Amino acid sequence: MTSLYWAVADGWTITRRDLTHWVRQPTPIILGLLFPIMLVLMFGFLFGGAIAVPGGGDYREFLLPGMFVMTVAFGVEGTMIAVTTDAARGVTDRFRSMPMAQSAVVVGRNGADMLDSVLVLAAMIGCGLAVGWRWHGGPGATLAAVGLLLLLRFALLWVGIYLGLVVGGPETVAAVQILVWPIGFLSNVFVAPETMPAWLGTVAAWNPLSATVSATRELFGNPGWGGQSWIAQHATVMAVLWPLAIIAVFFPLSVRAFRRMSR
Amino acid sequence: MSVVAEGLHKCYRDKSALDGFDLTVAEGRVCGLLGPNGAGKTTAVRILATLLRPDGGRAEVAGFDVTRHPAEVRRRIGLVGQHAAVDEVLSGRQNLVMFGRLYHLSSARARARADELLTQFGLADTGDKAVKQYSGGMRRRLDLAASMILAPKVLFLDEPTTGLDPRARNEVWAATRALVADGTTVLLTTQYLDEADQLADDISVIDNGQVVGNGTPDQLKTKIGGDRIDLVLHDADDLAAAAATVSRVTGADTDIDRDDRRLSAPVRNRVAALVEASRALDDAGIAVEDIVLRRPTLDEVFLTLTSAGTGHGPRETGRE
Known part of the structure; x- marks a missing residue:
């Protein structure tokens, strides 16, 4: 058998381990679904009335693509926790001492987390439909929007793997959980950057999350903030470039961190 | 020889963990690597189990060089580290099937092997419970079972009973003795002298990254003065x-x-x-x-051979 065959087969075995977790211990995954749904209800109905959408659209139509992206960003924590737990418990070392494909640890993590994202995004889309959000574009544009969301998740996965390998320990995971918030707020997820002080608005507009939010709003045909800056005009390109840039940085960093375990 | 280490060196930053570490373990023997905390035991095992690259020296396990042919070594070893390296959420059986698949057994063979091992390690009745619900001793036995899936030539046990209560410790000892009876070569690290005395045929005392004494428990006891x-x-x-x-x-x-x-x-x-x-x-x-x-106790041997011997420990008496 070729090594590529085993890389896929072993990766799938490790992915299946996570899928078994879903069945045997569904609480974390249910909480992971309920939390963004709660946010949608909170922002959509509690704060939404007080937030004006530039150009005057429906706030929930404006909000939902942002919430999809926040859900994707929350995924980093799950990846990190899984990676640190395995390393701390010695499970990673056991894998490394076995005659399996050494890439499978990471490939398996990828598979499990991407499947998790698909599940969570499907639930979020269902929740969006329930609160009155709709996509107005064609099937191609809609699928492209989902594709961009998954691309961002794939990029952030490498951030999670890297952080999980280098920082270790539950305290650091808590720090990342908190940090996701300011990064999420400092974007166009909840409000238009133009309503912020100029310099802050610029930072928010260039936030990688904002690019995916803007691009998916366009593709879904939801109201956006329609800024005039270069970054606002090139959201779709940036929604591809930003994740690729993140992968270009964090993929080699993750590989290096994994290799460093044998130093 | 199942395990050969020659002049192994390993540094972390500027701190030396192994400093010319030599060790040989003959086939079918149980070697106890005995030393205080921080002596370099775990570093040595991690190098031999291909988890860590040495900075100098060479090592062979089951006939293969650990740095040049790590994949061949991995096919022939089992590793039980200081934590029970099993999945907490999965059941004992699911763990063994997963590891079996990762050892590239067929699905049917992995399931059959899981059943055999659960029986062998006294976990047949609890095989379908989540590992979370296992006692410390049960986890350790599952950990041992997972490292025995391919019936390895060489088994590394890195402080296998650290943190266990005496009853769980006895369980692990019994399981280890059963493996030894089947002819597996074992390298066991421990800071407990009675553990080495109980399980090991040969003992190597390690201190500051070097082996400072070798021999059977009786030879070592004789060495410090009868x-x-x-x-x-x-x-x-x-x-x-x-x-x-x-x-x-x-x-x-x-x-x-x-x-x-x-x-x-x-x-x-x-x-x-x-x-x-x-x-x-x-x-x-x-x-x-x-x-x-x-007779002198192994404690006295240990204190005599290692720098930990301070205070009122016995001194070398000059008799060979």
Whole structure:
């Protein structure tokens, strides 16, 4: 058998381990679904009335693509926790001492987390439909929007793997959980950057999350903030470039961190 | 030889963990690598189990060089580390099937092997429970079972009973003895002398990244001076006078343990020493509560061979 065959087969075995977790211990995954749904209800109905959408659209139509992206960003924590737990418990070392494909640890993590994202995004889309959000574009544009969301998740996965390998320990995971918030707020997820002080608005507009939010709003045909800056005009390109840039940085960093375990 | 390490060096930053580490373990033997915390035991095992690259020296496990042919080594070893490296959420059986698949057994073979191992390690009844609900000893046995899936030639046990209660410790010892009976070569690290005494055929004492003593438990005990005489006095105030008396009889330094009112000295002629010492102390009017002849304990061997031997530990007596 070729090594590529085993890389896929072993990766799938490790992915299946996570899928078994879903069945045997569904609480974390249910909480992971309920939390963004709660946010949608909170922002959509509690704060939404007080937030004006530039150009005057429906706030929930404006909000939902942002919430999809926040859900994707929350995924980093799950990846990190899984990676640190395995390393701390010695499970990673056991894998490394076995005659399996050494890439499978990471490939398996990828598979499990991407499947998790698909599940969570499907639930979020269902929740969006329930609160009155709709996509107005064609099937191609809609699928492209989902594709961009998954691309961002794939990029952030490498951030999670890297952080999980280098920082270790539950305290650091808590720090990342908190940090996701300011990064999420400092974007166009909840409000238009133009309503912020100029310099802050610029930072928010260039936030990688904002690019995916803007691009998916366009593709879904939801109201956006329609800024005039270069970054606002090139959201779709940036929604591809930003994740690729993140992968270009964090993929080699993750590989290096994994290799460093044998130093 | 199943395990050969020659001049292994390993540094973390500027701290040296292994400094010319040599070790050989013959096929089918159980070698106890004994040393205090931070002596380099875990570093040595991690290098031999292909988890860590040495900075210098070479090592062969089951006939293959650990740095040049790590994949061949991994096919022939099992590793039990300091934590039970199993999935907490999965059941014991699911863990073994998953590891079996990762050892590239067919699905049916992995399931069959899982059943065999669950029975062998006394987990047949609890195989479908989540590992979270296992006791410490059960986890360790599952951990051992997972490392035995391919019936490895060499098994590394890195402090396998650390943090276990005495009952769980006995469970792990029993499981290990059963493996040894099947002819598996075992390298066991431990800081517990009785563990090495119980399980190991040969002991290597490691300190500061080097092996400082080798031999069977009996050889090591003999090495530091043969038999000893122990005396417990009635009155701690007599210790100094009694020690001088005993030293005159045995011709060797006498160790004093003030808390236990105990004297200890190496002896050459067992019975003569016993008779002469008790007579001399009687003449000096020193009341003795207890007097025994015994072999040195491994504790004394250990303290003698490692730098941990401070305070009132016995000293090298010059006798080979």
